[in-house]
Amino acid sequence: xxxxxxxxxxxxxxxxxxxxxxxxxxxxxxxxxxxxxxxxxxxxxxxxxxxxxxxxxxxxxxxxxxxxxxxxxxxxxxxxxxxxxxxxxxxxxxxxxxxxxxxxxxxxxxxxxxxxxxxxxxxxxxxxxxxxxxxxxxxxxxxxxxxxxxxxxxxxxxxxxxxxxxxxxxxxxxxxxxxxxxxxxxxxxxxxxxxxxxxxxxxxxxxxxxxxxxxxxxxxxxxxxxxxxxxxxxxxxxxxxxxxxxxxxxxxxxxxxxxxxxxxxxxxxxxxxxxxxxxxxxxxxxxxxxxxxxxxxxxxxxxxxxxxxxxxxxxxxxxxxxxxxxxxxxxxxxxxxxxxxxxxxxxxxxxxxxxxxxxxxxxxxxxxxxxxxxxxxxxxxxxxxxxxxxxxxxxxxxxxxxxxxxxxxxxxxxxxxxxxxxxxxxxxxxxxx
Amino acid sequence: xxxxxxxxxxxxxxxxxxxxxxxxxxxxxxxxxxxxxxxxxxxxxxxxxxxxxxxxxxxxxxxxxxxxxxxxxxxxxxxxxxxxxxxxxxxxxxxxxxxxxxxxxxxxxxxxxxxxxxxxxxxxxxxxxxxxxxxxxxxxxxxxxxxxxxxxxxxxxxxxxxxxxxxxxxxxxxxxxxxxxxxxxxxxxxxxxxxxxxxxxxxxxxxxxxxxxxxxxxxxxxxxxx
Numbered sequence: 001x002x003x004x005x006x007x008x009x010x011x012x013x014x015x016x017x018x019x020x021x022x023x024x025x026x027x028x029x030x031x032x033x034x035x036x037x038x039x040x041x042x043x044x045x046x047x048x049x050x051x052x053x054x055x056x057x058x059x060x061x062x063x064x065x066x067x068x069x070x071x072x073x074x075x076x077x078x079x080x081x082x083x084x085x086x087x088x089x090x091x092x093x094x095x096x097x098x099x100x101x102x103x104x105x106x107x108x109x110x111x112x113x114x115x116x117x118x119x120x121x122x123x124x125x126x127x128x129x130x131x132x133x134x135x136x137x138x139x140x141x142x143x144x145x146x147x148x149x150x151x152x153x154x155x156x157x158x159x160x161x162x163x164x165x166x167x168x169x170x171x172x173x174x175x176x177x178x179x180x181x182x183x184x185x186x187x188x189x190x191x192x193x194x195x196x197x198x199x200x201x202x203x204x205x206x207x208x209x210x211x212x213x214x215x216x217x218x219x220x221x222x223x224x225x226x227x228x229x230x231x232x233x234x235x236x237x238x239x240x241x242x243x244x245x246x247x248x249x250x251x252x253x254x255x256x257x258x259x260x261x262x263x264x265x266x267x268x269x270x271x272x273x274x275x276x277x278x279x280x281x282x283x284x285x286x287x288x289x290x291x292x293x294x295x296x297x298x299x300x301x302x303x304x305x306x307x308x309x310x311x312x313x314x315x316x317x318x319x320x321x322x323x324x325x326x327x328x329x330x331x332x333x334x335x336x337x338x339x340x341x342x343x344x345x346x347x348x349x350x351x352x353x354x355x356x357x358x359x360x361x362x363x364x365x366x367x368x369x370x371x372x373x374x375x376x377x378x379x380x381x382x383x384x385x386x387x388x389x390x391x392x393x394x395x396x397x398x399x400x401x402x403x404x405x406x407x408x409x410x411x412x413x414x415x416x417x418x419x420x421x422x423x424x425x426x427x428x429x430x431x432x433x
Numbered sequence: 434x435x436x437x438x439x440x441x442x443x444x445x446x447x448x449x450x451x452x453x454x455x456x457x458x459x460x461x462x463x464x465x466x467x468x469x470x471x472x473x474x475x476x477x478x479x480x481x482x483x484x485x486x487x488x489x490x491x492x493x494x495x496x497x498x499x500x501x502x503x504x505x506x507x508x509x510x511x512x513x514x515x516x517x518x519x520x521x522x523x524x525x526x527x528x529x530x531x532x533x534x535x536x537x538x539x540x541x542x543x544x545x546x547x548x549x550x551x552x553x554x555x556x557x558x559x560x561x562x563x564x565x566x567x568x569x570x571x572x573x574x575x576x577x578x579x580x581x582x583x584x585x586x587x588x589x590x591x592x593x594x595x596x597x598x599x600x601x602x603x604x605x606x607x608x609x610x611x612x613x614x615x616x617x618x619x620x621x622x623x624x625x626x627x628x629x630x631x632x633x634x635x636x637x638x639x640x641x642x643x644x645x646x647x648x649x650x651x652x653x654x655x656x657x658x659x
Binding site: 124127128129130401402403405406408409410411414431432433 | 502503504529530531532533534537538541542544545557558559560
């Protein structure tokens with residue numbers, strides 16, 4: 001080792017006498033820093049004072065700042081893992097944060113995702129890891145950039161997220177919801193549409209519309225979700241109901257009462273919850289168009305609204321199609337482009353439908369003719385598997401959280417082949433490691 | 434000299450008359466050696482020059498669970514085989530993987546709650562926990578019935594390494610199977626592993642009971658040979 005250092009010093013002196021150009025010196029400095037970092041890796045403590053660096057500086061008269069420019073050793077003052085970012089403001093997430101994890105505060109998580117919005121498997125991870133972290137990924141950054149540069153007085157733009165199973169559509173949506181919350185959007189978020197049609201809590205025939213089916217408890221729980229997500233913004237906006245809503249002989253919501261009163265009535269009187277949802281979304285649309293608020297619509301598994309099969313049976317034991325369910329219409333209405341001051345983020349997902357429609361994950365196939373025509377024109381956003389950078393960031397995060405504990409040489413390559421860089425698969429493959 | 438002749442196949446393979454039954458059934462002749470499927474072991478062989486000796490020796494084909502994956506572990510593969518019923522290895526592997534996941538989740542939550550030095554004391558690697566649990570549950574003696582003077586005596590006898598490993602693993606699995614109908618096997622097995630790894634639980638008690646019985650019957654020990 002000592003002889004190596006001696007020869008190294010001699011080499012530097014020799015180069016000085018040769019009077020090499022500044023450009024070459026920069027390369028030498030780079031190499032030197034590399035060597036230094038390697039020496040430090042081996043815990044070579046006598047090099048703490050960096051005699052070689054001092055020597056190089058003295059010889060070339062290079063200022064400290066110039067040296068720091070080429071320095072590869074991280075500043076010890078604030079040590080942050082390189083797979084994390086401190087940027088807590090979602091709106092500031094940009095290209096420089098791609099592949100890095102940011103932390104969602106527990107209060108925000110509680111406000112946004114108490115009644116759904118994060119996949120179950122991810123909720124489990126949150127519990128195990130003891131923190132809620134999301135990776136800043138390209139689709140989310142892209143959509144945020146679009147939203148920031150959109151003129152909201154124009155008709156609503158629809159973004160359709162699509163991608164293979166487990167690529168992170170729902171988590172991208174979660175990221176965007178956080179953005180919406182920060183930017184003061186009223187959030188109209190449906191965590192998973194297929195829940196209504198596949199496992200409704202209760203069904204009843206509609207009182208207000210002939211031949212329609214109500215999902216009273218699902219509608220009421222959605223109202224609770226809406227109220228929870230917008231708990232901070234609704235009182236500030238102080239939005240009023242534009243007309244009288246007559247629910248029954250004794251119950252009316254008069255014009256001029258706040259939206260919160262409307263929602264609370266819907267929650268208290270579950271029978272009218274479905275109609276309340278319709279009224280609420282109608283009002284929101286009007287308020288947005290009038291410029292009193294801006295609205296972000298986020299619907300996960302949107303393609304389920306156009307799939308002709310549900311597991312709901314009407315009273316005459318006939319399968320009810322989604323268009324005969326009262327909850328469908330308001331959400332179809334709010335995804336039209338006939339209003340302003342809004343933004344729609346929709347995700348299409350294979351698993352929202354049955355197996356017969358699993359052939360492709362592309363929007364046109366998933367939405368079908370009717371659905372495609374409904375959302376046309378839209379901005380397709382592909383959520384893809386991890387790229388190299390994201391994959392390694394994820395591996396580092398898992399190592400940090402001890403989700404991977406077997407890090408024999410070559411383990412990351414093997415994981416990459418096994419998971420094909422699919423985020424969900426990677427998480428599952430790492431589970432027993 | 435003679436062995437060289439066998440290796441060069443100048444003579445037909447010599448089969449002793451009394452082979453163990455498993456070897457008599459084997460599709461391979463006795464000259465075949467076991468495959469070396471791990472990369473590190475292969476590297477050692479090439480470095481020491483041993484590999485060139487093996488170049489012309491017939492080698493058995495590797496079994497389908499012999500993988501050069503960095504995550505391969507002999508004990509885990511053995512344990513999977515013991516969990517397996519009716520040859521359903523896919524299920525067995527799934528169950529064990531789920532068990533590891535449960536172990537990890539339990540330990541990680543403890544780890545996150547702990548503070549300061551406590552953290553380092555918590556083992557979160559499920560494989561290490563499995564190894565520990567097995568090591569802790571291994572018996573060193575067992576009882577075998579031996580008939581003397583028309584009476585059967587439970588005689589303590591020493592135990593081979595393989596047998597003790599088998600008993601430890603099997604006890605863990607049996608303990609995990611004694612559960613309520615609604616509890617899943619991986620959940621229960623995770624708890625049993627964690628308990629055994631910390632030197633507590635039903636399996637450890639079973640081992641101690643066996644040792645106690647052996648101790649009580651040590652007066653019969655001479656029946657083993659007389």
